[in-house]
Amino acid sequence: HRAQVPFDKPTSFWWESNSGNRLLAYRSEHYMHGNALSLTSGELDQFRANLSQYLDGLEAKGYPHDRTAFQFSGYVTDNSPPSTKACDIVKEWNEKYEWPKLKLSLASEFMVYLDKNKSDDLPVKKEAWPDWWTDGFGSAFTETKTARTVHSNMIANMGLLSMAKFIGTTLPPNITGDIEKTYDELLFYDEHTFGAAESITDPQIENSVIQWGQKSAYAWTAFKESSLIQEKALGLLQQHIPKANEPTIAVFNTLNWERSGLVKAYIDHQLLPLGKPYKILDTKGNEIAVQRISSRADGSNYLLWAPNVPPMGYATFKIVLEEGKKQQKQNKEVEGPILENEYYRIQVDSKRGVVTSLFDKELNKELVDLSSEYKLGEFIYEQPDNRESMERLTNANRDTVYVPIKKKMSGLSDIKVSGIEETPLWSSIHINGKNEECADSRGVNFEIKLYKNSKRIELSYDMYKRGHTDPEGVFIALPFRMKDNDQLAFDVQGGIVNPGMNQLEGTSADWNVIQNFAAVQNDEAQILFSSTDVPLVQFGDINTGRFYYKHKPENPHIYSWVLNNYWTTNFRASQEGEMKWKYYLTSSKDRSKSFATRFGWESRVPMLARVIPPSKSGKAINALSISLLDFDLPNLILVSARPLEGDKGVLLHLRETEGDHAILDVPRLLEQTGAVKAVETNVLGEEIKELTKPILIEHYETRFVLLKML
Numbered sequence: 001h002r003a004q005v006p007f008d009k010p011t012s013f014w015w016e017s018n019s020g021n022r023l024l025a026y027r028s029e030h031y032m033h034g035n036a037l038s039l040t041s042g043e044l045d046q047f048r049a050n051l052s053q054y055l056d057g058l059e060a061k062g063y064p065h066d067r068t069a070f071q072f073s074g075y076v077t078d079n080s081p082p083s084t085k086a087c088d089i090v091k092e093w094n095e096k097y098e099w100p101k102l103k104l105s106l107a108s109e110f111m112v113y114l115d116k117n118k119s120d121d122l123p124v125k126k127e128a129w130p131d132w133w134t135d136g137f138g139s140a141f142t143e144t145k146t147a148r149t150v151h152s153n154m155i156a157n158m159g160l161l162s163m164a165k166f167i168g169t170t171l172p173p174n175i176t177g178d179i180e181k182t183y184d185e186l187l188f189y190d191e192h193t194f195g196a197a198e199s200i201t202d203p204q205i206e207n208s209v210i211q212w213g214q215k216s217a218y219a220w221t222a223f224k225e226s227s228l229i230q231e232k233a234l235g236l237l238q239q240h241i242p243k244a245n246e247p248t249i250a251v252f253n254t255l256n257w258e259r260s261g262l263v264k265a266y267i268d269h270q271l272l273p274l275g276k277p278y279k280i281l282d283t284k285g286n287e288i289a290v291q292r293i294s295s296r297a298d299g300s301n302y303l304l305w306a307p308n309v310p311p312m313g314y315a316t317f318k319i320v321l322e323e324g325k326k327q328q329k330q331n332k333e334v335e336g337p338i339l340e341n342e343y344y345r346i347q348v349d350s351k352r353g354v355v356t357s358l359f360d361k362e363l364n365k366e367l368v369d370l371s372s373e374y375k376l377g378e379f380i381y382e383q384p385d386n387r388e389s390m391e392r393l394t395n396a397n398r399d400t401v402y403v404p405i406k407k408k409m410s411g412l413s414d415i416k417v418s419g420i421e422e423t424p425l426w427s428s429i430h431i432n433g434k435n436e437e438c439a440d441s442r443g444v445n446f447e448i449k450l451y452k453n454s455k456r457i458e459l460s461y462d463m464y465k466r467g468h469t470d471p472e473g474v475f476i477a478l479p480f481r482m483k484d485n486d487q488l489a490f491d492v493q494g495g496i497v498n499p500g501m502n503q504l505e506g507t508s509a510d511w512n513v514i515q516n517f518a519a520v521q522n523d524e525a526q527i528l529f530s531s532t533d534v535p536l537v538q539f540g541d542i543n544t545g546r547f548y549y550k551h552k553p554e555n556p557h558i559y560s561w562v563l564n565n566y567w568t569t570n571f572r573a574s575q576e577g578e579m580k581w582k583y584y585l586t587s588s589k590d591r592s593k594s595f596a597t598r599f600g601w602e603s604r605v606p607m608l609a610r611v612i613p614p615s616k617s618g619k620a621i622n623a624l625s626i627s628l629l630d631f632d633l634p635n636l637i638l639v640s641a642r643p644l645e646g647d648k649g650v651l652l653h654l655r656e657t658e659g660d661h662a663i664l665d666v667p668r669l670l671e672q673t674g675a676v677k678a679v680e681t682n683v684l685g686e687e688i689k690e691l692t693k694p695i696l697i698e699h700y701e702t703r704f705v706l707l708k709m710l
Contacts, residue, residue, distance in 0.1 A: 001394050002567075003132035004549050006506035009061040010068060012114050016126040018495050018659070018700035024115055025125075026069075030395055034072025040085045044092055055100070065118065067100075069110035078197075128497040130508040133192045137513070138473070138536050138564040139571040140194055141579055143219040145533040147189050150222045152532065152604040154182060155640055157226060159254025160233035160608065162641035162650040163312065165709055166628045166673045167240045176645040178229050185222035189215065193570035200387070200565075203469060203573035212572060234610045237314075241624070243615035247271040247319040248623065249280065250610045253309040255601060256631050256638035260307045260454065262425070265609040267319070268299040277322040282307055283315055283623040289424040289453060305425060305453045309607060312638070313627035316612070339420060339427050339448060343455040346448060353415040353431040353446060354378045360587050362455075363525050365482050367587055372479035372557065377446060377459055380559075381438045382473040382544060383408040387568050390471075393547050405545035410435060412444055426451045426458070438474065439463040457585040465563075467576030473564035475542060476583070479557040480520040480527050486556035488539050490518040491600055494655065494702065496593060499539045500552030509548035511538045511561060516600025520556040526591050529558055530603035533581035536561035594635045597657045601637065629672050636662040636697065644685055649675065649708040651685050654697065662697045664705070675707035 006027050015025040034040070037050040058068065074083030090102045103109075114122070137144045158179065161171060195211040202208060234252075241250050247267075253259045272278055274295065279287045290304040309315045339346040347357035354375035358367040368376050384390070389405040391397065412433025421428045431446040438444075442464055449458040461476070480486070488499050492515055497503055499512065513535045520527040537560055538544075540553025544566075562581060565573055584603045588595060615621075631638070635658035642651045650673070656662050666678045678691040681704045697703055 002391055003393060004506040004547055006504045009058060009063050013122050014124045016124050024111055026111060029070045031071045032073055033070040035076045039072050039089060040083055042085050044089055047089055128492060128503040130503055130512050132508045134513045135511050136567055136571045138561055141563045141575055143216050146223050147186060147219045148535060150186060150226045153226050155605050156254045156608055157229045157233055158640055158642045160237060160252060161643045163628050164236040165643050165650050169236050171643055178225060182222050182225040185218045189218035194572055195570055197569050199570055200568050200573045238610050241612055242621050243612055244318060244621040245614055247614050248316045248612045250314050250316045250612055251306040251309050252314045252608045255605060256311045258311055259309050259602060261607060262303050263306045263607045263609045265302050265304060265611060266299055267302055267611050272319055277324055279320050280304060281318045281320060283625045291424050303425060306607060310625055310627035312629035315625045316623045318623055339429060339450045341450055341452060344450060346450060348429055350417045351415060353412055353417055353433050363587060363589060367480055367482060367527055369479040369481035374477035374479055376478055378477040379412050379444055380475040380477060381410045381435050384471045387471050390545055390566050440466055455586050458582055460582040462580040464578050465576050467574045469573045471566055474562040476560040476562060478529060481556055482525060483522055485522050487521050488553055488556055489521055491515045500550055505550040509551040510543040510546050511536055516604055517596050518558055519596050521591055525587060525589050527587045528596055528599045530584045530600050532604050534560050534562050592658060594657045597637060633662045635660050649706050652705045655702045656697050656700055659699045661699060663694050664697055665694045666691045673707055675709055677708040679706045681706045
């Protein structure tokens with residue numbers, strides 16, 4: 001429905017991953033194809049005419065096999081109960097006709113036939129299969145953002161629990177059940193439709209409201225459960241961290257490489273009184289950058305720059321109160337439309353409220369396409385005249401003649417640009433603009449942050465969205481360009497896709513979903529883009545209504561697709577209320593997949609903090625920096641570390657990211673973690689063989705290693 005279809009006929013092939021592993025795949029007809037042929041009508045003659053015509057069509061298209069399979073439902077409706085009418089027709093058919101023979105079967109039977117009889121003749125496709133349905137996630141901005149946050153937090157949460165296990169903690173007996181419940185909730189939310197059949201045509205009726213309430217509850221329950229798991233995990237770890245004579249902040253890094261970055265910490269006013277001068281010191285006694293971002297009666301939230309937190313480990317930072325009543329340094333604002341540090345020079349157009357130049361000083365390159373109509377960070381509001389223009393490629397209508405849809409495009413007006421705000425952590429410019437049809441009178445806020453401690457830019461947005469049931473979409477423009485041979489790429493489940501190149505024809509070409517990063521790459525450098533909040537993008541241009549069969553974008557531009565309500569069924573008709581989202585950017589001469597992968601994971605998986613009260617004994621203890629697991633392999637990523645039920649141990653999910661090989665030093669893992677045995681398993685944790693020596697992980701390979709603890 002409302003999409004292109006891969007291949008011109010049902011097609012079987014071996015679907016091969018980058019690592020060389022294969023799955024048998026079959027692109028069938030529509031899941032109610034049997035119903036369309038009148039299989040459930042009870043009319044044998046009608047079914048015979050339709051089936052004969054269909055088989056003739058397959059023959060004319062060069063269908064290669066002497067049998068085929070198609071699906072049907074008991075009745076012409078989704079989620080249909082069974083019906084015996086198909087049984088009656090098949091029985092009558094086989095009694096009356098010699099050929100072809102019909103059989104009702106499980107979906108697996110045809111696949112087993114292909115595997116046993118045709119496997120050597122099937123083509124091999126080493127390409128991605130992006131899904132057209134993913135644009136529906138733009139109809140629920142807040143819940144989709146929440147679900148993505150939970151996915152990222154759960155990687156951190158399970159890492160914390162695994163670290164506690166390595167230290168020797170006995171985990172609560174129900175903790176693996178809590179993890180499974182959270183993932184069940186996420187799976188139900190991530191399923192691809194969001195509500196009733198009439199959710200668009202009649203969004204306020206009881207059925208529409210209740211079904212959306214049920215659907216959205218999965219995201220919020222997952223968030224609640226994940227937050228409780230995190231609190232339990234931090235509590236379990238806290239008991240193992242020695243107390244110093246001053247309050248300390250323990251910062252935990254659950255990824256498998258050393259990280260430096262921002263971490264949020266809530267500090268009680270009894271430990272750090274408001275207005276009291278202080279400093280926070282790292283393990284070497286150096287003062288780190290910190291900024292208070294909000295306060296309440298009992299405590300304040302701080303952002304601090306945590307340097308060199310070891311892999312799968314933690315570092316502690318001392319809070320040192322100073323004498324006197326000197327206030328913390330206040331942020332200051334200076335005039336000027338240019339943000340600049342040792343890495344970048346950012347030029348802001350004060351009239352349009354956009355970035356007109358982003359110059360990388362290390363690369364000596366301009367990173368923005370100066371000829372682009374839309375500028376970097378520009379807010380774009382799209383209003384198609386109707387939804388029907390998006391329906392030119394449905395099951396009933398395969399109109400392949402593209403006609404541009406009629407739509408209104410607008411941006412921001414009444415632009416106000418602040419001076420440059422200097423903080424300990426970043427320099428920033430605040431922009432506010434109006435779009436009365438999209439946002440309320442407060443407008444759209446856009447902040448550009450240039451970090452001081454790393455080569456990193458943050459673009460942050462917020463608005464109070466007005467509710468509309470007429471079709472609408474919001475985009476943020478990121479028109480990158482370095483040179484003529486720039487190539488787009490984006491991260492998906494276990495691999496990297498180049499739009500229009502290594503993807504199946506007929507799969508989603510107008511929009512795509514980014515797991516952790518997108519990139520603009522050439523033979524000299526790459527620009528990297530990531531968002532915790534917004535997964536949908538359109539590459540090259542705003543492609544609404546195009547429905548390309550296969551398309552390699554002409555420009556290395558990225559358009560973040562923040563929200564839409566373009567579907568005619570099953571998704572939300574409108575969105576309203578406060579919305580906040582952000583993007584992270586960097587650039588580098590390091591063009592490796594591993595560098596890009598690490599940037600994406602660092603942008604999404606948070607470092608977590610726990611404030612440790614001082615020791616009553618007044619014992620002086622130096623700040624700590626401890627790693628519990630360190631591969632020291634830049635091309636091997638720890639996708640997750642997950643404690644298994646009971647005392648089975650910790651299951652490591654590993655993936656090679658560069659297309660090279662990696663040697664995993666198993667004896668070193670045992671020594672670091674205190675595990676008594678390492679066992680290779682499958683994805684379910686079922687044991688395959690014991691590992692006693694270093695193992696070779698091949699190009700793009702995924703491996704699972706169970707570390708058994710005492």
